[in-house]
Amino acid sequence: MDFGFSLSPSSAIDLDKVDLSLYRRLEQTVPDIRSCIACGSCSATCMAADYSGMSVRKLILNLQRGADVKKMLSCCMLCGKCTMVCPRGINTRKLILDVCRYYSDNKL
Amino acid sequence: MKESVVIIGGGIAGLEAASQLLALGLSPVIVEKSDHLGGHVAEWYRLFPDLSPAQDLVTHLVSSTSGARIYLETEISRINALKDGYSATLNNGDVLFCKAVLVCTGFHLFDAAKKEEYGYGIYNSVITNRDLEHWFGGLEDARIPDNPRAVGFVHCVGSRDVKAGNTQCSKVCCMTAIKQAIEMKEKFPEAEVYCFYMDLRLFGKKYEDFYISAQRDYGIHFIRGRVSEVSEDIDGRLLVKAEDTLSGKPLKVRLDLLVLMAGMVCSPQTGRIASMVRAEVDDDGFLRSRDNIYSIVESGRKGIFFAGACTGTKTIPETVAEARAAALSAFRYIKEKA
Numbered sequence A: 001m002d003f004g005f006s007l008s009p010s011s012a013i014d015l016d017k018v019d020l021s022l023y024r025r026l027e028q029t030v031p032d033i034r035s036c037i038a039c040g041s042c043s044a045t046c047m048a049a050d051y052s053g054m055s056v057r058k059l060i061l062n063l064q065r066g067a068d069v070k071k072m073l074s075c076c077m078l079c080g081k082c083t084m085v086c087p088r089g090i091n092t093r094k095l096i097l098d099v100c101r102y103y104s105d106n107k108l
Numbered sequence B: 001m002k003e004s005v006v007i008i009g010g011g012i013a014g015l016e017a018a019s020q021l022l023a024l025g026l027s028p029v030i031v032e033k034s035d036h037l038g039g040h041v042a043e044w045y046r047l048f049p050d051l052s053p054a055q056d057l058v059t060h061l062v063s064s065t066s067g068a069r070i071y072l073e074t075e076i077s078r079i080n081a082l083k084d085g086y087s088a089t090l091n092n093g094d095v096l097f098c099k100a101v102l103v104c105t106g107f108h109l110f111d112a113a114k115k116e117e118y119g120y121g122i123y124n125s126v127i128t129n130r131d132l133e134h135w136f137g138g139l140e141d142a143r144i145p146d147n148p149r150a151v152g153f154v155h156c157v158g159s160r161d162v163k164a165g166n167t168q169c170s171k172v173c174c175m176t177a178i179k180q181a182i183e184m185k186e187k188f189p190e191a192e193v194y195c196f197y198m199d200l201r202l203f204g205k206k207y208e209d210f211y212i213s214a215q216r217d218y219g220i221h222f223i224r225g226r227v228s229e230v231s232e233d234i235d236g237r238l239l240v241k242a243e244d245t246l247s248g249k250p251l252k253v254r255l256d257l258l259v260l261m262a263g264m265v266c267s268p269q270t271g272r273i274a275s276m277v278r279a280e281v282d283d284d285g286f287l288r289s290r291d292n293i294y295s296i297v298e299s300g301r302k303g304i305f306f307a308g309a310c311t312g313t314k315t316i317p318e319t320v321a322e323a324r325a326a327a328l329s330a331f332r333y334i335k336e337k338a
């Protein structure tokens, strides 16, 4: 039915409804992602960040909130600078590769 | 006769100071208003960062002060300055003569019901850090469900909050939240555990390692955002709202238990105690030290010393270190006068 107006979808995060299946899988392969402190070193050092939305900080946060991460990943050059600077020692490059692998395995 | 020092308050500060004064050959007298020694620490179950039993520390301190005179359920009604010391009149009529007075009156736990938006005393499944310590210690609590699916912790309740009248950070509650989150996860491994924080303040030895372990080994979720309000849905579950400031989006989650990290605030009696020993109250409501760098245990008045949480928020190691420092300062003061 057309009421002549529509509601914009809520941007709120409902933690009871988020789909964490990909995050749970990555927790197994890169357990350190749980210890990210959102410091932003990874994004600050990333050569792709200036020209694209690439940010490992946002990647991890989006995974934790069940949000889409695919678009961002296409800009990564897998240079590994983010891994070198992470103060929590997270293997961010492996994380990116594992996410990509998940997408290609599932033909997403 | 040995020179005597009156210690007001038999928490860990008062006990440790008494034990040191005994070792220094003085005669400490503890005046404690409640019916037990150990103060707040006697209420806690396990202590960060080693998860050691709080009772062990209290038992140790109580046994090391067995040579001191101890009044329980007693308060001081009046302190008079004499030519070479003080006289303290107790509410039971006794009068104690001493060379120095050591104030160890500690802190008060913020009354979480004052932050009405968090629903303490309104909703069934909202408790405080103190309630949870009591429950860990074996006290029954009908508010804690048998099998919670989701548990939340709210940091900074009554601390860092101009509206609550306390701008200070309570220092111990980030660590207490992480400790209690780990303990809940150990009891309920299937439950999701969330900590809602503004900043994480983990400054002490082993504290950051404790945090890393909470993240990595226990999978506790840390959400940077202050809880704005709590409500109850028709099933009796709590609906908690905050901003997920890292993603810039509003966030909500349903919980079966919410634990409020009530902060350390000044005792409402601070003014009375200060005027009794003619010391000053600082603008944060705690007792004012002579200075906050070199002379925290000194009041600026001859023969009046402070130790522990009566001058501000303190951890146990800080409190114990101050108690030793205060005992030594009192000892030197007495010897130098003699």
Ligand SMILES: Cc1cc2nc3c(=O)[nH]c(=O)nc-3n(C[C@H](O)[C@H](O)[C@H](O)COP(=O)(O)OP(=O)(O)OC[C@H]3O[C@@H](n4cnc5c(N)ncnc54)[C@H](O)[C@@H]3O)c2cc1C
Pocket: B008, B009, B010, B011, B012, B013, B014, B031, B032, B033, B034, B036, B037, B038, B039, B040, B041, B044, B046, B047, B048, B049, B074, B075, B076, B104, B105, B106, B107, B108, B109, B129, B130, B172, B176, B262, B263, B264, B267, B269, B273, B307, B308, B309, B310, B314, B315, B316, B317, B319
């Ligand atoms: C929830 C919570 C958990 C904590 N857990 C830890 C932890 O795990 N590790 C850690 O390092 N620290 C912890 N702390 C901090 C710790 O509790 C304090 O450092 C400690 O209690 C300070 O000791 P105190 O003797 O100065 O004060 P208190 O413990 O407050 O003792 C003061 C004593 O003085 C008495 N008193 C007060 N006024 C008078 C008066 N007018 N006359 C006579 N007696 C009086 C009181 O009855 C009390 O017995 C925690 C704090 C909180 C709030």
Ligand code: SF4
Pocket: A042, A045, A046, A047, A048, A049, A054, A055, A056, A075, A076, A077, A078, A079, A080, A081, A082, A083, A092, A093, A096
């Ligand atoms: S590996 Fe990718 S995300 Fe990391 S710094 Fe290089 S381009 Fe940026």
Ligand code: SF4
Pocket: A035, A036, A037, A038, A039, A040, A041, A042, A043, A056, A057, A060, A085, A086, A087, A088, A089, A090, A092
């Ligand atoms: S550098 Fe490491 S800890 Fe910091 S935001 Fe990036 S992944 Fe997280």
Ligand code: SF4
Pocket: B155, B156, B157, B159, B160, B168, B169, B170, B171, B172, B173, B174, B175, B199, B200, B201, B261, B263
């Ligand atoms: S220690 Fe943490 S929870 Fe406690 S007042 Fe300070 S920042 Fe808030």
